[in-house]
Amino acid sequence: MTVDSIIDGRVSRPxxxxxxxxxxxxxxxxxxxxxxxxxxxxxxxxRSPISHGEITRLDVAKARALDGVIAVITGDDCxxxxxxxxxxxxxxxxxxxxxxxxxxxxxxxxxxxxxxxxRAINLIELELRRLPAYYTSEEARAPGATLLHDNKSGNLxxxxxxxFGNWQEGFATAxxxxxxxxxxxxxxHAQIEPHACLADYDPITARLTVQSVSQVGYYLHLMxxxxxxxxxxxxxxxxxxxxxxFGARVEVLNFEIITALLARATAGKVIMQLSRExxxxxxRARPQTDMKLRIGMRRDGKITACACEVVxxxxxxxxxxxxxxxxxxxxxxxxxxxxxxxxxGYRVYANLPPCGAMRGHGSVDTRHAFECLLDxxxxxxxxxxxxxxxANLLHAPTRTLNDLMVNSYGLAECLDRVEHASxxxxxxxxxxxxxxxxxxxxxxxxxxxxxxxxxxxxxxxxNVRLDFDGGITALTGAADIGQGSSTMVxxxxxxxxxxxxxxxxxxxxxxxxxxKDNGAYSSRITFMVGNAAIDAAKKLKAILVDAAARKLEALxxxxxxxxxxxxxxxxxxxxxxxxxxxxAALVDRGAITVSGTFTCPxxxxxxxxxxxxxxxxxxxxYAAQVVEVSIDDATGAVSVDKVWVALDCGHAxxxxxxxxxxxxxxxxxxxxxxxxxxxxxxxxxxxxxxxEYRIPTAADSPPIEVQIVESHDPFGPFGAKEASEGAxxxxxxxxxxxxxxxxxxxxxxxxxTPDRIMEALIQRxxxxxxxxxxxxxx
Amino acid sequence: xxxxxxxxxxxxxxxxxxxxxxxxxVAERELLVDYLREIxxxxxxxxGCDGGECGACTVLVDGEAVPSxxxxxxxxxxxxxxxxxxxxxxxxxxxxxxxFHEKLGTQCGFCxxxxxxxxxxxxxxxxxxxEIEIRAALSGNLCRCTGYVKIIESVQAxxxxxxxx
Numbered sequence: 016m017t018v019d020s021i022i023d024g025r026v027s028r029p030x031x032x033x034x035x036x037x038x039x040x041x042x043x044x045x046x047x048x049x050x051x052x053x054x055x056x057x058x059x060x061x062r063s064p065i066s067h068g069e070i071t072r073l074d075v076a077k078a079r080a081l082d083g084v085i086a087v088i089t090g091d092d093c094x095x096x097x098x099x100x101x102x103x104x105x106x107x108x109x110x111x112x113x114x115x116x117x118x119x120x121x122x123x124x125x126x127x128x129x130x131x132x133x134r135a136i137n138l139i140e141l142e143l144r145r146l147p148a149y150y151t152s153e154e155a156r157a158p159g160a161t162l163l164h165d166n167k168s169g170n171l172x173x174x175x176x177x178x179f180g181n182w183q184e185g186f187a188t189a190x191x192x193x194x195x196x197x198x199x200x201x202x203x204h205a206q207i208e209p210h211a212c213l214a215d216y217d218p219i220t221a222r223l224t225v226q227s228v229s230q231v232g233y234y235l236h237l238m239x240x241x242x243x244x245x246x247x248x249x250x251x252x253x254x255x256x257x258x259x260x261f262g263a264r265v266e267v268l269n270f271e272i273i274t275a276l277l278a279r280a281t282a283g284k285v286i287m288q289l290s291r292e293x294x295x296x297x298x299r300a301r302p303q304t305d306m307k308l309r310i311g312m313r314r315d316g317k318i319t320a321c322a323c324e325v326v327x328x329x330x331x332x333x334x335x336x337x338x339x340x341x342x343x344x345x346x347x348x349x350x351x352x353x354x355x356x357x358x359x360g361y362r363v364y365a366n367l368p369p370c371g372a373m374r375g376h377g378s379v380d381t382r383h384a385f386e387c388l389l390d391x392x393x394x395x396x397x398x399x400x401x402x403x404x405x406a407n408l409l410h411a412p413t414r415t416l417n418d419l420m421v422n423s424y425g426l427a428e429c430l431d432r433v434e435h436a437s438x439x440x441x442x443x444x445x446x447x448x449x450x451x452x453x454x455x456x457x458x459x460x461x462x463x464x465x466x467x468x469x470x471x472x473x474x475x476x477x478n479v480r481l482d483f484d485g486g487i488t489a490l491t492g493a494a495d496i497g498q499g500s501s502t503m504v505x506x507x508x509x510x511x512x513x514x515x516x517x518x519x520x521x522x523x524x525x526x527x528x529x530x531k532d533n534g535a536y537s538s539r540i541t542f543m544v545g546n547a548a549i550d551a552a553k554k555l556k557a558i559l560v561d562a563a564a565r566k567l568e569a570l571x572x573x574x575x576x577x578x579x580x581x582x583x584x585x586x587x588x589x590x591x592x593x594x595x596x597x598x599a600a601l602v603d604r605g606a607i608t609v610s611g612t613f614t615c616p617x618x619x620x621x622x623x624x625x626x627x628x629x630x631x632x633x634x635x636x637y638a639a640q641v642v643e644v645s646i647d648d649a650t651g652a653v654s655v656d657k658v659w660v661a662l663d664c665g666h667a668x669x670x671x672x673x674x675x676x677x678x679x680x681x682x683x684x685x686x687x688x689x690x691x692x693x694x695x696x697x698x699x700x701x702x703x704x705x706x707e708y709r710i711p712t713a714a715d716s717p718p719i720e721v722q723i724v725e726s727h728d729p730f731g732p733f734g735a736k737e738a739s740e741g742a743x744x745x746x747x748x749x750x751x752x753x754x755x756x757x758x759x760x761x762x763x764x765x766x767x768t769p770d771r772i773m774e775a776l777i778q779r780x781x782x783x784x785x786x787x788x789x790x791x792x793x
Numbered sequence: 794x795x796x797x798x799x800x801x802x803x804x805x806x807x808x809x810x811x812x813x814x815x816x817x818x819v820a821e822r823e824l825l826v827d828y829l830r831e832i833x834x835x836x837x838x839x840x841g842c843d844g845g846e847c848g849a850c851t852v853l854v855d856g857e858a859v860p861s862x863x864x865x866x867x868x869x870x871x872x873x874x875x876x877x878x879x880x881x882x883x884x885x886x887x888x889x890x891x892x893f894h895e896k897l898g899t900q901c902g903f904c905x906x907x908x909x910x911x912x913x914x915x916x917x918x919x920x921x922x923x924e925i926e927i928r929a930a931l932s933g934n935l936c937r938c939t940g941y942v943k944i945i946e947s948v949q950a951x952x953x954x955x956x957x958x
Contacts, residue, residue, distance in 0.1 A: 036897075
């Protein structure tokens with residue numbers, strides 16, 4: 016089967032299975048915990064039992080003396096901070112002097128087996144002096160609150176105040192101005208693979224090899240070098256199969272550095288496998304968010320201005336916090352034509368596990384508020400929700416007020432597709448009691464146009480190698496975590512070269528072999544790595560064409576490439592099979608390696624205002640969805656009957672994978688909207704298992720019908736953009752809008768659990784009774 | 794110097810694993826998933842939770858899907874354990890494996906071995922399940938990638954095929 020027969024430009028083309036799918040379905044795929052660790056020591060972590068306090072005594076002597084314990088390390092063993100943003104690394108792998116959340120690592124043990132390691136952990140003597148702890152943004156920001164970090168007054172990690180356009184005038188010219196408050200619970204990635212790391216330190220060669228669940232091997236490499244004070248050339252970071260990420264692993268995590276520190280301390284190999292509870296504790300997910308949103312709208316649905324205040328409870332350390340609070344404001348834009356925007360964002364420290372990036376990073380909760388408010392205003396103005404969205408469409412190419420590039424824009428078509436597929440016009444307002452339809456739109460970046468660690472290097476590099484055997488090997492640092500990025504690279508190379516897909520092999524994410532890649536985050540891989548793969552394949556193709564021309568004694572321009580045949584004049588004057596062309600190409604030079612690159616140009620890297628780089632991208636994906644719900648007003652139970660979603664991914668390089676990504680992201684929105692919520696009792700996670708943190712099961716997940724819209728981005732690889740995140744943010748508001756349509760109740764808080772619906776229904780009945788009794792009384 | 798903890802009591806365990814009888818000395822408290830992964834070196838069954846929450850460790854015990862992370866290995870004396878590693882025979886994927894591969898019933902793949910074994914148990918006892926029956930049979934197996942849509946489609950596709958294809 017050649018790629019040509021698969022990718023023929025039709026949207027109906029089926030796509031291909033994952034190139035590593037057979038390993039997965041046979042159980043041969045090796046995840047970190049599956050790697051050979053028969054001779055490894057077992058690592059365990061001692062965690063803080065309180066939410067905030069000073070470490071007054073930490074004595075590891077008894078633990079160290081236990082037979083079978085090889086090393087015990089504490090914060091004293093690593094005086095270096097680590098983190099994502101060079102400006103906000105305020106966290107040590109193990110706490111030094113002070114702990115700021117329950118579950119924070121304090122010390123670690125490497126022992127001959129897990130029982131011994133656990134006994135040693137219990138022998139560590141720890142005394143703490145409690146400090147006041149804060150579990151809500153409000154408490155943490157209250158005047159006089161103890162500071163979590165001495166240099167951050169008001170426990171604010173970052174305040175953002177952005178104004179674009181004349182918002183005062185925008186509100187003044189509106190026919191309707193409405194302000195509502197929304198609150199979204201903290202959620203967790205809940206990837207099914209628990210965290211794990213295998214580190215191997217060879218004291219003779221002074222080399223360290225770390226295999227971990229990371230989405231960002233390059234950042235892990237940087238932080239290992241920093242925290243272990245090692246020359247980075249002596250470190251090798253390898254990504255085995257990774258069992259899901261969703262942002263859980265887009266920053267370097269404490270246990271990864273701790274495992275490496277233990278490996279060095281023991282001069283050997285250490286396996287660290289976190290429990291599910293510890294995996295939840297490691298967190299780095301979507302923060303609890305309070306929002307106050309005001310929109311001004313004309314009678315025809317045109318938005319005149321928007322003002323949004325966002326408060327995120329970020330947890331105890333910085334992590335990606337600055338980026339998250341900037342994203343929440345920046346991504347108010349890039350989807351609709353809004354003439355004026357005011358944004359005030361507050362990222363707050365609290366004594367809880369640090370938040371971080373999670374699928375739809377920064378955009379999901381504000382999009383929820385925005386799309387809910389649009390619907391409520393549409394209702395007040397007697398407008399159809401689709402009409403309101405259509406009144407505010409952008410026209411590509413354009414730049415937003417905050418200077419984000421919009422080069423392709425398929426939202427109008429997404430709206431048409433889901434409106435039609437769901438039968439919206441015929442069914443809205445005509446459904447039986449307890450049933451409702453709701454809709455919403457969303458978007459997301461295809462990679463951050465400005466990397467976190469700016470080095471001047473291209474945004475992506477892919478090497479493609481060809482040798483005597485005729486096999487083509489693409490080498491990429493991009494981390495395939497199940498999203499299918501290695502398959503995307505294989506297709507991009509095969510399609511560009513015109514060779515059979517199974518001629519291409521992909522080797523990914525091994526720092527000793529593959530070119531550096533920034534990692535699997537911000538949906539950057541398809542756009543950036545895909546373009547780099549195409550660039551490399553084009554260079555290889557030019558070499559092959561030149562070789563064929565030499566062999567056929569023709570000019571390169573006369574060579575026609577049809578699949579794996581290189582020929583002149585439709586083959587009348589000679590043709591060469593691929594193997595012959597490879598032989599000719601290797602004459603004099605031997606094995607060929609070409610390097611392809613992709614760089615986001617400066618004009619794509621956002622505005623000049625502070626924080627302007629966040630939200631900048633070469634291309635936005637767009638999505639619209641319709642949700643149909645049934646509500647039982649006796650129990651408050653909501654069931655989603657069906658979801659229709661359309662996503663503009665520019666071009667679907669692998670339609671099968673695109674469909675899977677869209678379904679998965681919508682479904683993750685279902686979890687956040689309906690049941691997922693972290694809960695802390697005095698900082699103790701009450702949710703740290705899959706029994707307490709309920710993600711939807713196969714029995715309660717609805718059908719999700721996908722439409723792929725292709726707007727052919729002028730800069731995307733084959734015109735492609737991202738497909739993995741853009742649809743998530745649309746589900747929660749579409750659900751809440753559908754509930755409003757079904758029972759005429761507007762819900763402001765996520766998740767929309769049956770008890771919240773019951774509470775709203777009871778309150779409405781009470782008000783109705785009160786109103787009728789007042790009527791009787793008067 | 795603190796002495797190490799007491800050594801766990803071991804017992805000789807005889808069971809049939811993927812069609813072959815074998816004997817191993819196994820601690821009485823050893824979980825089946827740890828026996829499979831650490832002693833038999835079959836790492837297809839995964840540990841995804843702290844006990845009986847996610848289904849990633851699902852294997853067949855005498856044809857019945859069970860979570861191996863809450864099953865004691867010694868309880869499997871004389872029984873037949875089947876893991877994901879047993880499904881592909883004579884160089885061919887099983888119908889479920891092929892369907893999960895071709896229909897993208899797997900993304901990150903971590904839940905896949907358990908999911909396929911749960912589906913295998915279902916199709917053995919009910920070769921033509923309805924969608925509701927498939928959803929019910931897989932409701933103890935969590936997947937965070939697919940939204941289950943393509944998993945259900947994969948099982949339906951496999952059920953539509955005869956055993957020998």
